[in-house]
Amino acid sequence: MAFADQVALTKDSAFRDRVRMAAVTAAVLVAGEAQSSLSTTAYLKRQGLATRVLAAAGHGEHSEILDMFVWAVSQNGAISAASLDSDIQFTVNSVWSDCAGVTVLD
Secondary structure (H helix, E strand, C coil): CCHHHHHHHHCCHHHHHHHHHHHHHHHHHHHCCCCCCCCHHHHHHHHHHHHHHHHHCCCCCCCHHHHHHHHHHHCCCCCCCCCCHHHHHHHHHHHHHHHHCCCCCC
16 A cells, blocks of 8 residues: 555544544553553553543544554555454554553663
């Protein structure tokens, strides 16, 4: 997929709604996860993002958090408007820590 197609995807309202629901789904799962092998810093960053996603979920199509996830998901060239919900969910889950600001130093 060309960059222009990926940018166009970020503006697709139906796609944005699907990403928002995937982000909310991930947020609920992350909010309930145990710290396990995560460092305290990584765990708190992931939890903080979960709280912000859930708080922003109903705030409209152009929230800063939604935009972050839409762009992070759209950068995956395998994702398109025709992608399965499960593929979008997998991608949201895959970028969660990156969107939370978790780094290798955490």
